[in-house]
Amino acid sequence: MKHELEELLARAVARLREQGLLPDEGELPAPSVEPARDPAHGDYASNLALVLARAARRPPRELAEALLTALPPSERVERVEVAGPGFLNFRLAPAAWQAVVTEVLAQGPAYGTSSLGGGRPVQVEFVSANPTGPLHVGHGRGAAYGAAVASLLEAVGYRVHREYYVNDAGRQVDILALSVWLRYLEALGEPVAFPAGGYRGGYVAEIADALRRMEGEALRRAAAEVEEGLPPDAPDGDKEARLDALVARGRALLGEAAWRRVAELAGERVLEGIRRDLEAFGVRYDAWCSERRLVEGGAVARAVERLREAGHAYERDGALWFRASAFGDEKDRVLVRESGQPTYFASDVAYHLDKVERGFERIIDVWGADHHGYVPRLRAALQALGVDPQRLEVRLVQFAVLYRHGRKVQMSTRSGQYVTLRELLDEVGRDAARFFYVMRRAEQHLDFDLDLAKRQSADNPVYYVQYAHARICSVERQLREQGLERDPGRGERHLHLLREGHEVALLRLLARYPEVVEAAALAREPHQVAHYLRELAQAFHTYYNAHTFLVEEAGLRDARLNLVFAVRQVIRNGLGLLGVSAPEAM
RNA sequence: GCGCCCGUAGCUCAGCCGGAUAGAGCGUUGGCCUCCGGAGCCAAAGGUCAGAGGUUCGAAUCCUCUCGGGCGCGCCA
Incomplete structure (x- = not known):
């Protein structure tokens, strides 16, 4: 609907250009039409005349009148008028609104x-x-x-590839392996003081149990032997140095092959858990990309080499640096450490180069907001490699703070004191979790109220929307119980009867859905869909309370049923984009 | 110190590529069930859009500064 009006305006602009009322050369802003905020302003409004006033060197109102005259007629538009400082207000023909019901029902899941x-x-x-x-x-x-962003992009016609990058190379994996091995030794009666920087979660001990089942006592070493001559742990010493020393000692005592077995077991177990949790959360991927594969396959070395060949890398203090400061970053960054090990940054450059080479025109990374300082260096690297850095789009997501009984739930990753996604799912369920997470703009801090998410009442926006869906399903059941026959064709022929204020409000909302999906996809803002759905559900509940659908008169009844079934379809489609189910009964 | 994000109703937030009287939910107060699911509906009260300048016909929206909150400034990931 919106696009049709914009098309009409574009033709009016073209006509005015022919008449010399608008400059013939240069780009003019594209016409834009928005749903009117105030019903008194009609259905849609355009500020085109105000926007063009400067270029045309004419008062906005005069220009608006000219546009109005030049506007081609359309049977869907009932009236257009100039208002206020120069807005063009469109009022659509009732039939244009009513037709949306048929469109929704015909397109079904594809509507939007x-x-x-x-x-x-x-x-x-x-x-x-x-x-x-x-x-x-x-x-x-x-x-x-x-x-949700991936679903939205898919909905508006992009070919979307969902990917999870697994950081399975690098020091963190060794620390995990170490943590598992120490728990294993502990269980065998060889207690080594657990390092301050080790992973303490219960899952570590579980993996250690698995390790014991697989390896028996083969990896057992005396505690004294493990700790002998190591630097002190925090608080007296440096906990990172202690960790590195423990890892080195473990490697030496077990041998590289055995150490790798521990590391791989630990990594696979943890990744398996992550996969399961995401699956339960309704999140699927097309690919899981392993950092280790990039390193071992030489992709990282190649990326580093390309930077060096392009003259954007240099050696200093025994390390290899990338001249990031030449591409807008605040300082240069290390690619290869003094030790010869590539940095995480180096593999990330390789990974993003790989993405580009795989042909993705647009690369969207969703990161935690704490990584924001990392964006400029990655962009810099792409640019240095001759890739348009605009192709990389980084979306930062702020942290969520949980509230229970009105109090903040304390969390700290370091001590292992955090609420897992699995626990959240067990507590509030998948639907509430998915919806609550995308209710707010991503770059906004999120206060996640656990009690509200669990509540089964109108305060809870998830239930509110789902309830509207279930209610419509209930109407359908009621229809059968009353022995009534629904005839969609008869409903379609009687859509002109849908003239009540509540009905018109619903029609307008249904017509807006594709625009919401498009806007949400382009802005990467799923919260727009969440807000829209709440609005749609509210309009439906209001209608439900004000009017009976299952009336005597078959034409009106079927028209109303077509309308509410269209509402149901849109709710289902919208919730689907957010990964939330649309239950038939609650 | 430098950089990024944020500051809108008691609370949580929309609105931010400038546009018509600043919106919603919760909470508060008062109403609505012989009627398709009350997990619902209706109504009222509630605002110096953090503050100060600037740009503009027009600023919550753009720019500058100040204040307040968060995050980042590793040869960690």
Whole structure:
């Protein structure tokens, strides 16, 4: 609807240009039409005349009149008028609104989708948490947001590839392996003081049990032997140095092969848990990309080499640096450490280069907001490699703070004191979690009220929307119980009877849905869909309370049923985009 | 110290590529069930859009500064 009006305006502009009322050369702003906020302003309004006033060097109102005259007639538009400082207000013919019901029912699940993206490939990488422990509620937000953005892009016609980057190379994995091995030794009666920087979660001990079942006592070493001559742990010493020394000692005592077995077991177990949690959360991926594969396959070395060949890398203090400061970053960054080990940054450059080479025109990364300082260096690297840095789009997601009984739930990753995504799912359920996570703009801090998420009442927006859906299903059941026959064709022929204020409000909302999906997809803002659904549900509940659908008169009854079934379809489609179910009964 | 994000009703937030009287939910107060599910509906009260300048015909929206909150400034990931 919106686009049709914009098309009419574009033709009016073209005509005015022919008449010399508008400058013939140069780009003019594209006409834009918005749903009118105030019903007194009609159904849609355009500020085109105000926007063009300067270029045309004419008063906005005069220009608006000219546009009005030049506007081609349309049977869907009942009236257009100039108002206020120069707005064009459109009032649509009632039939234009009523037709949306038939459109929704005909398109079904496809209503709201479009081909805007033209099948262009887009990659969305999200969550990508280190496989060193279970996902927590912070990752949950990234998961819900990333999945919703991916669905939205798919809905508007992009070919979307969902990917999880697994940081399985690097020091963190060794620390996990170490933590598991120490728990294993402990269980065998060789207690080594657990390092301050080790992973303490219960899952570590579980993996240690598995290790014992697989390896028996083969990896047992005397505690004294493990600790002998190591630097002190925090608070007296440096906990990082202690960790590195423990890892080195473990490697030496077990041998590289055995150490790798421990590390792989631990990494796989944790990743398996992450996969299961995401699955339960309704989040699916097309690919899981392993950092270790990039390193071992030489992709990282190649990326580093390309930077060096392009003259953007140099050696200093025994390390290899990338000249990031030449590409807008605040300082240069290390690619290869003094030790010869590539940094995380180096593999990330390789990974993003790989994304580009795989042909993704647009690369969307969803990161925790604490990584924001990392964006400029990655962009810098892409630019240095001759890739347009605009192709990389980083979406930052702020943390979620849980509230229980009105109090903040304290969390700290370090001590392992955090609420896992799994626990959240067990407590509030998948639907409430998914919806709550995307209710707010991603870059806004989220206060997650656990009590509200569990509440089964109108205060809870998830239930409120789902209830509207279930209620419509209930109407359908009621229809059968009353022995009434529904005839959709008869409903379609009687859509002109839908003239009540509540009905018109619903029609307008239904017509707006595709615009909401499009706007939400382009802005990467699933919260727009959540807000829209609440609005739609409210309009439905209001209608439900004000009018009976199952009336005697068959024509009106079927028209109303067509309307509410269209509402049901849109609720289902919208909830689907957010990963929330649409129950038939509650 | 530098950089990024944020500050809108008692609370949680929309609105932010400038546009017509600043919206919603919760909470508060008062109403609505012989009627398709009351997990619902209706109504009222509630605002110096953090503050100060600037740009503009027009600023919650753009720019500058100040104040307040969060995050980041590793050869960690």
